[in-house]
Amino acid sequence: MAFNYPNGHSFNQKAFQKPIVSYGASQSNRGMSLESDINEANKYYLAMGQAVIHKKPTPIQIVNVSYPARAAAKITEAYFRQASTTDYNGIYKGYYIDFDAKETTHKRSFPLNNIHEHQVKHLKAIAKQNGLAFMIIRFTVLQETYVVWAKLIFEYWDNRETGRKSIPYETIAKFGELVEQHYNPTTPYLQAVDKLLIECKKEGDNLI
Amino acid sequence: MAFNYPNGHSFNQKAFQKPIVSYGASQSNRGMSLESDINEANKYYLAMGQAVIHKKPTPIQIVNVSYPARAAAKITEAYFRQASTTDYNGIYKGYYIDFDAKETTHKRSFPLNNIHEHQVKHLKAIAKQNGLAFMIIRFTVLQETYVVWAKLIFEYWDNRETGRKSIPYETIAKFGELVEQHYNPTTPYLQAVDKLLIECKKEGDNLI
Numbered sequence: 001m002a003f004n005y006p007n008g009h010s011f012n013q014k015a016f017q018k019p020i021v022s023y024g025a026s027q028s029n030r031g032m033s034l035e036s037d038i039n040e041a042n043k044y045y046l047a048m049g050q051a052v053i054h055k056k057p058t059p060i061q062i063v064n065v066s067y068p069a070r071a072a073a074k075i076t077e078a079y080f081r082q083a084s085t086t087d088y089n090g091i092y093k094g095y096y097i098d099f100d101a102k103e104t105t106h107k108r109s110f111p112l113n114n115i116h117e118h119q120v121k122h123l124k125a126i127a128k129q130n131g132l133a134f135m136i137i138r139f140t141v142l143q144e145t146y147v148v149w150a151k152l153i154f155e156y157w158d159n160r161e162t163g164r165k166s167i168p169y170e171t172i173a174k175f176g177e178l179v180e181q182h183y184n185p186t187t188p189y190l191q192a193v194d195k196l197l198i199e200c201k202k203e204g205d206n207l208i
Numbered sequence: 209m210a211f212n213y214p215n216g217h218s219f220n221q222k223a224f225q226k227p228i229v230s231y232g233a234s235q236s237n238r239g240m241s242l243e244s245d246i247n248e249a250n251k252y253y254l255a256m257g258q259a260v261i262h263k264k265p266t267p268i269q270i271v272n273v274s275y276p277a278r279a280a281a282k283i284t285e286a287y288f289r290q291a292s293t294t295d296y297n298g299i300y301k302g303y304y305i306d307f308d309a310k311e312t313t314h315k316r317s318f319p320l321n322n323i324h325e326h327q328v329k330h331l332k333a334i335a336k337q338n339g340l341a342f343m344i345i346r347f348t349v350l351q352e353t354y355v356v357w358a359k360l361i362f363e364y365w366d367n368r369e370t371g372r373k374s375i376p377y378e379t380i381a382k383f384g385e386l387v388e389q390h391y392n393p394t395t396p397y398l399q400a401v402d403k404l405l406i407e408c409k410k411e412g413d414n415l416i
Contacts, residue, residue: 059265075286094338096304
């Protein structure tokens with residue numbers, strides 16, 4: 001049965017009913033739960049005026065668009081493009097912040113093959129500009145989420161050919177900051193960022 | 209004639225040959241020239257390690273994806289979504305910067321209907337967090353491009369119901385900063401941002 005809006009425009013049922021296809025992380029669906037937690041936190045921070053952080057749209061190369069009469073433009077052919085940045089950026093307390101979110105089912109370490117070259121390259125460029133560059137890493141089995149300064153990731157990444165192919169859980173738990181689970185938002189990761197910032201200042205560490 | 213990669217995977221000719229459909233600004237093609245100038249400038253700044261600024265991908269709602277054997281995933285049904293932010297953001301000299309780029313063929317003023325509610329709302333949130341929020345406005349006929357602090361835009365926007373529906377050219381030329389055209393990049397807009405920052409500091413103005 002076809003529906004129409006009162007103004008005669010046709011109601012595009014498909015566009016509303018079908019679920020959005022999961023995309024983003026190359027690790028497919030694994031990232032969706034952490035991703036939705038972070039989106040929820042970002043909505044909260046925005047509503048409370050505490051930060052403005054958004055997930056970037058997935059880059060798409062559009063090849064064909066059809067313009068049906070009285071309906072929204074419909075993209076009929078498009079392809080996923082390689083991103084050149086991380087997924088999230090924004091501003092918090094005057095700081096530029098930039099990060100990616102990663103989930104792993106491993107319990108003893110975070111495998112570096114969860115990370116892409118372009119993400120590291122981008123985070124290095126951000127760190128060079130004195131932005132806050134980090135990753136949010138969730139050990140799904142342990143149900144623990146950490147904010148980890150990008151500098152730690154770089155150390156392991158740059159030595160991955162000769163050294164370990166993963167970052168030990170203990171290292172992340174020691175140098176990262178655990179995100180304490182909450183009600184609303186469930187994953188208030190900026191609290192962990194705050195703690196890391198305080199630690200850095202205490203130690204005069206140039207982590208950022 | 210069909211091409212194949214040496215590994216037997218088919219070469220997706222269409223994905224490479226067809227031009228990317230123009231999208232982004234609701235003013236359709238008008239914005240493409242300024243947009244490509246800014247993208248060129250951003251590439252230059254990134255390569256020189258001076259700033260990390262990217263255009264955000266256009267937000268798309270994906271409804272259907274087909275996965276042809278031995279070829280890239282093909283999006284067969286998708287729709288444009290309303291953006292909730294501006295098109296550009298990044299980091300420069302430790303500042304979070306955030307802006308949109310607008311072109312007008314008008315000569316005496318910049319019509320406010322080039323601007324969308326969500327863009328103003330977003331820039332206000334950024335300004336509140338002490339980010340550098342601005343617009344790059346090009347008068348195409350005059351061949352003049354200005355960096356204009358968002359605060360000036362807000363003044364006109366907030367009074368648009370009762371007051372003017374456009375910002376006079378003279379106001380933009382006086383309070384904005386002209387981007388001097390160059391060779392590479394052609395539109396070095398961060399030089400204009402620098403000048404505005406110096407002016408603000410001189411006058412103790414809290415424009416940012």
